[in-house]
Each structure stands twice: as structure tokens, then as C-alpha cells.
Amino acid sequence: MPQVQITMLEGRTLEQKRRVAQRITEVLVEDAGASREAISISFVEVSKENYASSGVLVVDKKKNS
Amino acid sequence: MPQVQITMLEGRTLEQKRRVAQRITEVLVEDAGASREAISISFVEVSKENYASSGVLVVDKKKNS
Amino acid sequence: MPQVQITMLEGRTLEQKRRVAQRITEVLVEDAGASREAISISFVEVSKENYASSGVLVVDKKKNS
Amino acid sequence: MPQVQITMLEGRTLEQKRRVAQRITEVLVEDAGASREAISISFVEVSKENYASSGVLVVDKKKNS
Amino acid sequence: MPQVQITMLEGRTLEQKRRVAQRITEVLVEDAGASREAISISFVEVSKENYASSGVLVVDKKKNS
Amino acid sequence: MPQVQITMLEGRTLEQKRRVAQRITEVLVEDAGASREAISISFVEVSKENYASSGVLVVDKKKNS
Known part of the structure; x- marks a missing residue:
């Protein structure tokens, strides 16, 4: 019965999502x-x-690294 | 005090969402x-x-049915 | 395909949850x-x-009203 | 270890989100x-x-006020 | 950066959760x-x-099957 | 209109939650x-x-540190 929500940065390909959905279901x-x-x-x-981690938005991290 | 989150496929009309919001609130x-x-x-x-169920993305189900 | 999450105060009876689940599904x-x-x-x-609304925990609202 | 999800209306600026992420992390x-x-x-x-509150979509509230 | 939330019935063992967390992270x-x-x-x-699916609480499904 | 969900380890005091709710609302x-x-x-x-980060449950991290 699990409901799974994966909140992540946009940009993954269809093939990546297909694999992730398939494998997490297997697990x-x-x-x-x-x-x-x-x-x-x-x-x-x-x-x-x-999206932010450690208080910093990802868009701002990209600028610096 | 309920917070309700409904995660669903895009594509419902404004009228559909209006009805759903109204009726769920009534409930x-x-x-x-x-x-x-x-x-x-x-x-x-x-x-x-x-969105996937049974490990298969909806986009892939559509292809096959 | 909707996944519905209802975050609410504890304390509803089984019968209340039964009705809510049934009726929201109908909607x-x-x-x-x-x-x-x-x-x-x-x-x-x-x-x-x-649970808080307007910045005040429900437990604190109960004290005052 | 908190995971924080903030569901809100679109339209905030980058600077607003930057501030919110920073300050909530501080808190x-x-x-x-x-x-x-x-x-x-x-x-x-x-x-x-x-998004709806009190059973009314925000888009419908805007029409009336 | 994914935040993953898995909403599921209580009752899994520590070992099960350990395995699930490890493997989903790998995926x-x-x-x-x-x-x-x-x-x-x-x-x-x-x-x-x-928890309900198809409008029926799990506790009620157990009674009937 | 924000709905905020904070998923965190249990154990914070009432006073901590009171402060967090108040301050996040201010933000x-x-x-x-x-x-x-x-x-x-x-x-x-x-x-x-x-709760797991980096694929390791918090309960297992505590054992090792």
C-alpha cells in the first residue's frame, strides 16, 4: 500500500524515471x-x-561552483 | 484543520477542480x-x-492499452 | 490515479474515517x-x-478559547 | 534532519524564495x-x-474580491 | 537532492526499513x-x-478477506 | 496560503515547536x-x-557515533 512521493529537481529523462519507478517498486x-x-x-x-539545502537554493549553489 | 494534498495527473478542467475542492470540503x-x-x-x-503504479509510468501504460 | 494525503488532528473515530475515505473516493x-x-x-x-494555523499551535489555542 | 515542503501559489520572486529558504533554515x-x-x-x-481554502479555489476568490 | 516520503502501513521491521532505505538510495x-x-x-x-484504497479502509478489507 | 509540512525526528519539546511555528509563520x-x-x-x-539520509537510518547512525 505504499504511496511514494519523490520531490526532486526537474530534468531527469523519461528513461531515468522509468527505471527509478520500476526499481523502487521492486524494492x-x-x-x-x-x-x-x-x-x-x-x-x-x-x-x-x-529547492534548497543548508539554507541555500540550488540556483545559487550553481552560481558558485 | 485538515491540510489536503491531492497528487494527480494534469489535465482536469477548472470546473472539475472546482467541484472536487467544494465537495471534499463538504465531506x-x-x-x-x-x-x-x-x-x-x-x-x-x-x-x-x-506517475507510476505497479512500477509502470502512466506514459508507458498508454502506449500499450 | 490520485494519491490523497489528509493531515489532520488525531481523534476522529473509525466510523468518521470510513465515511471520509468512501466519500472522497466517490468525489x-x-x-x-x-x-x-x-x-x-x-x-x-x-x-x-x-499543528499550527496563523502561527499558533492548536494546543495553545485550546488554552485560550 | 527536517524535510520541509511548502506548497504555495506560484509567483514569488527568486529573492523571496531565497530569503524564505535561508530564514526557515535558521529557525x-x-x-x-x-x-x-x-x-x-x-x-x-x-x-x-x-489551491482552495474553505472549499473555494483561489481563482474563484479573485473573481469576487 | 531528492526528498522521498513513503507513506505505508505500520508494522515493517527495522531490518526491512534499513534495506528499503539503503536500496532506494542506491536506485x-x-x-x-x-x-x-x-x-x-x-x-x-x-x-x-x-489508509484506504478504492474507498475502503485497510481495517475493513481485513475483515472481509 | 502556504501549507507547510515539516517531517522531522520526534523529540522536540512543546516550546520548540511553538517557537518554530511562530517564526516560520512570520517568515x-x-x-x-x-x-x-x-x-x-x-x-x-x-x-x-x-528517517534516513545518505541511505542510512538515523537509528543506525547513532550506533556508530
Whole structure:
């Protein structure tokens, strides 16, 4: 029954998302005993202006490194 | 006081969202005893590339059915 | 395909949750065109110490009203 | 270790988000004892069609006020 | 930079969670190009009264099957 | 209108949460132009078994440091 939400920077390719969805589902089936058909995964994509770690937006980190 | 987040495929019309927001609020007032003015609802819309069930992205299901 | 998360104060009865889950699912089927079996709803219950509106925790509002 | 998600109307400027991310991180370090490098903040921006309070979409409130 | 939230029924063992956290992190590093130290995962555990699919609480499904 | 969800380890005191809720609300009013009465904040507290960074549960980090 897991609901999975993955909040991440936009820009991953379709193939990357396909692989991630497939493999995370496998993990939850194999290691958490979830039933495959009950697993839903959403990717919530945000821009570099909309994600911060350590108090700094990603867009600002890019400027400096 | 409920915060409601509904993560769903993009593409619903304004009228559909209007109805959903209105009716879900009614449900929470009537059946959960929430006060109307304390209820907030957000629709987080994702593309067919960004939603998977049973390990398969919606965009891939469409191809096959 | 909607994933619904309802974050609310703890304390609703089983019967209240049963009704809310049932009716919100109806709303999403009828007004958003979702397929019933794809809808999942989670109730994330928090204590009065863990919810604030207008900057004030619910536990503190109770003291004053 | 906090994960922070802020769901809000789109339209804030980069400078506003920069300030919010910086200051919320400070609050969590100073008042919750979180370590700065463990704090991540995401802004999930939604349109006026995708946010409702008291059962009314923001887009509809704008029409009337 | 992904923030991952997994909302699931309570009852998984520590070993199960350990494996899931480890493996999902691997997937995001390998297939989404995320940096390991930027990935955070939270398990939000809910009771059988607090999770529904197809409009039916898990606690009620258990009664019937 | 922001909905804020803060997912963090359990164990903060009431006074800490009170301060965090108050100050984050101020930040959103002052820097994001949100109206105070529209801001809701939920603390979703998780145990050390239910939070991982870099692929390692907090409960396992504690063992080693």
C-alpha cells in the first residue's frame, strides 16, 4: 500500500524515471512485502529556484561552483 | 484543520477542480467535524511521465492499452 | 490515479474515517474521472502540539478559547 | 534532519524564495536544534486553479474580491 | 537532492526499513544521478484505520478477506 | 496560503515547536507576502527507525557515533 512521493529537481529523462519507478517498486515488493499493484509513485519536479539545502537554493549553489 | 494534498495527473478542467475542492470540503466538514475555514486543499498535478503504479509510468501504460 | 494525503488532528473515530475515505473516493471518481481502484488515501494524524494555523499551535489555542 | 515542503501559489520572486529558504533554515537550526546541512526545503508551486481554502479555489476568490 | 516520503502501513521491521532505505538510495544514485548525501527518506507509518484504497479502509478489507 | 509540512525526528519539546511555528509563520508573512491566517503548519514526527539520509537510518547512525 505504499504511496511514494519523490520531490526532486526537474530534468531527469523519461528513461531515468522509468527505471527509478520500476526499481523502487521492486524494492518495496521484495523488502517491505508490499503488493505491487498497491504501490503508487509520484515524481514532484521542482526547479533550481524551488529547492534548497543548508539554507541555500540550488540556483545559487550553481552560481558558485 | 485538515491540510489536503491531492497528487494527480494534469489535465482536469477548472470546473472539475472546482467541484472536487467544494465537495471534499463538504465531506470533511460533515463527516470529520472540521471547520470549513480551516480546510486547505492543494492539487499537485504531475505529467504522465511522473506517475507510476505497479512500477509502470502512466506514459508507458498508454502506449500499450 | 490520485494519491490523497489528509493531515489532520488525531481523534476522529473509525466510523468518521470510513465515511471520509468512501466519500472522497466517490468525489474523485465522479468529478475528476479517476478510476476507483487507483485512488489511495492516507490520513496522517498529528497531535495538538503538531499543528499550527496563523502561527499558533492548536494546543495553545485550546488554552485560550 | 527536517524535510520541509511548502506548497504555495506560484509567483514569488527568486529573492523571496531565497530569503524564505535561508530564514526557515535558521529557525530550524536555532529553535529545533537541527543541523543545517541536514535541512532540505522544497517549494511546490501551484496555480490559482490548484489551491482552495474553505472549499473555494483561489481563482474563484479573485473573481469576487 | 531528492526528498522521498513513503507513506505505508505500520508494522515493517527495522531490518526491512534499513534495506528499503539503503536500496532506494542506491536506485536514486544510480538511475537518477542524485548525490547520495543529498537524499533523505522518511517513512510515514499509518495504521490500518488510516489508509484506504478504492474507498475502503485497510481495517475493513481485513475483515472481509 | 502556504501549507507547510515539516517531517522531522520526534523529540522536540512543546516550546520548540511553538517557537518554530511562530517564526516560520512570520517568515512567510514578511518574505513571501502570505496572509497569516492562511498559513498552516504540520509537524510530522518520525522515529529514528523512520528517517534516513545518505541511505542510512538515523537509528543506525547513532550506533556508530
